[in-house]
Amino acid sequence: xxxxxxxxxxxxxxxxxxxxxxxxxxxxxxxxxxxxxxxxxxxxxxxxxxxxxxxxxxxxxxxxxxxxxxxxxxxxxxxxxxxxxxxxxxxxxxxxxxxxxxxxxxxxxxxxxxxxxxxxxxxxxxxxxxxxxxxxxxxxxxxxxxxxxxxxxxxxxxxxxxxxxxxxxxxxxxxxxxxxxxxxxxxx
Numbered sequence: 555x556x557x558x559x560x561x562x563x564x565x566x567x568x569x570x571x572x573x574x575x576x577x578x579x580x581x582x583x584x585x586x587x588x589x590x591x592x593x594x595x596x597x598x599x600x601x602x603x604x605x606x607x608x609x610x611x612x613x614x615x616x617x618x619x620x621x622x623x624x625x626x627x628x629x630x631x632x633x634x635x636x637x638x639x640x641x642x643x644x645x646x647x648x649x650x651x652x653x654x655x656x657x658x659x660x661x662x663x664x665x666x667x668x669x670x671x672x673x674x675x676x677x678x679x680x681x682x683x684x685x686x687x688x689x690x691x692x693x694x695x696x697x698x699x700x701x702x703x704x705x706x707x708x709x710x711x712x713x714x715x716x717x718x719x720x721x722x723x724x725x726x727x728x729x730x731x732x733x734x735x736x737x738x739x740x741x742x
Contacts, residue, residue, distance in 0.1 A: 595641070595643065596652045598645065598651050598652065602711055602712050603709055603711075605707065605708065605709045607638055608629065608670075608688070609631065610626070610627070610711055610713070611628055612625065612626060614713075615712075616714045617714070618715070618716045619678075619715060620718050622678045623678075624678055625673065625674070626642070626674045628688075629671055630672075635666050635669075636668065637665070638665065638691070639663055639690065640672055640689070640690045641662060641690075642657070642662050642674070642688060642689075643686070645687070652685075656676075657674045657676050665693075685713070686712070686713045686715065687710060687712050687713075688710075688711045689709065689710055
């Protein structure tokens with residue numbers, strides 16, 4: 555009986571591992587982003603769109619962190635998610651527009667795949683404000699549309715992540731410590 559139970563558990567573990575290893579997490583896109591290589595998505599003047607193909611769960615619109623390493627997360631609830639492409643851009647002060655921004659694996663766009671999940675680690679390039687733009691679109695739809703209609707069927711979402719310096723973190727800790735000491739002195 556024990557051997558059968560162990561065999562079933564081992565079989566479940568093997569099946570789970572094979573399913574998870576084949577899970578359709580975002581994949582690198584090759585060539586499908588050519589449809590978006592225009593000034594529209596890269597322009598700082600372009601406003602975020604109301605279209606939602608991927609709900610970005612992290613970051614919030616405006617967020618602060620002490621670490622430059624950051625994980626982007628999102629999920630799509632679209633019925634057809636296999637051809638959704640997500641592209642990551644960052645604001646460039648020199649060009650005064652957005653440029654492609656790569657994750658820690660050197661990729662700047664991905665297909666969501668079967669499960670519609672986006673999880674990507676990035677390294678924020680600077681202390682202070684980092685303006686990110688996430689663009690999502692159905693690659694199959696864009697191929698069918700005229701160039702003038704393409705921009706109506708894409709999601710553009712802008713985010714700001716501020717990397718705080720460590721000295722600010724120390725000041726916060728010192729402030730909390732002083733407040734704690736103050737209250738300890740009052741209640742003695």
